[in-house]
Amino acid sequence: MDTRNQIASAADRLFYERGYDVTSFADIAECVGLSRGNFYYHFKTKDEILSAVIALRIANTRRMLDAWEAESETPAERIRSFINILIVNRTKIMAYGCPVGSLCNELAKLDHVAKTDAAALFTLFQEWLARQFCALGRETDADALSLHLLMRSQGVSTLATAFRDETFIRREVDAMHTWLEAHISERSPPAQSVSSQTV
Amino acid sequence: MDTRNQIASAADRLFYERGYDVTSFADIAECVGLSRGNFYYHFKTKDEILSAVIALRIANTRRMLDAWEAESETPAERIRSFINILIVNRTKIMAYGCPVGSLCNELAKLDHVAKTDAAALFTLFQEWLARQFCALGRETDADALSLHLLMRSQGVSTLATAFRDETFIRREVDAMHTWLEAHISERSPPAQSVSSQTV
DNA sequence: AGAAAATTAGGACAGTTGCCCTAATCGTAC
């Protein structure tokens, strides 16, 4: 792996575990084993590193979604893969929260130019989930359903970080699975009545 | 208002709008109209300011919960007040997220000593909600139901910040109200089967 | 082997950080 990518993935980890603003050039350099001065050769500004990290995360997310698509036979099974990242990544989530949600929030507070780029990570998940719901015959409310699921996974992440309660995660994951089952068997509702009844 | 409280409430606002770590002594001092040097007289360390902010937030939250308790006749109406903060504070939430959730996440990443103190803010809401659910006859799963509601409000906050979509907030708030209605009329489930079916 | 290019380390830069000290000013009580 070339140095530029090494820096990007080190920054990726540090931004997640410590936060964007609090992570310094020196931290990343030390993590990669580079001298502080040489850093400038690869990245001119901190914003540039952030862009690289977001691009890396987008690529990794795409890869993960593609893998779920390949591994699973049915759309429902794919959505279940999404729900289960809460279990798979529970340790890191309890320590640092969701990488996407926490980055978006920090950039929003900083009013950083890249805040919309970071939000695109959410869109990636959202559109993928919506496609699965469409395949399940929920064309009318696929967007609402996918946003609802995304919302629940974010809420679980935040509370899991605050309380560090693994049984809470498992209980809510179970609830998400049951919710999904209920919405698979159900017929797609008529347009305009998407919201309160169905979600 | 004495200077100490002025400082605490200025820090409260800045910690919410910009983040804890990124806010400096100088920022707070300027906000209150104090000289940077004089600051040390009121607060010796930054941790001390954070403690004061958390204490202030706990007091304010208690006051708000008491007000909801006084204003509303029924427990269901009180829970509806909680759900509706998402609407009432939607502008700030779309800009900065939830004050409690974002602080807890930042302190978790910093591995700050006060991270459990900040999480106590969540507990305040959780116990209050659980008491309302108990009053509704849901003694068996009051904790799970209150955590579920808290989780949803956190998820909505996070996505609202990322997408800045007000209709999303309103749709999910409607869904939370419908969820509440369904769980008021329902009979309390037998113990041990709390999770997936009821939530 | 030698020239050219890529990559490196080290340090300088102005600005900011949390923290701390001191000397001056303020309001109040006697």
Next chain:
DNA sequence: GTACGATTAGGGCAACTGTCCTAATTTTCT
């Protein structure tokens, strides 16, 4: 009016920040 404690402003501290430059080293190509 004067003494005294509370509060203030100003500045200094070492450490760190993002950024930038230069000179040395390494790698690559002919």
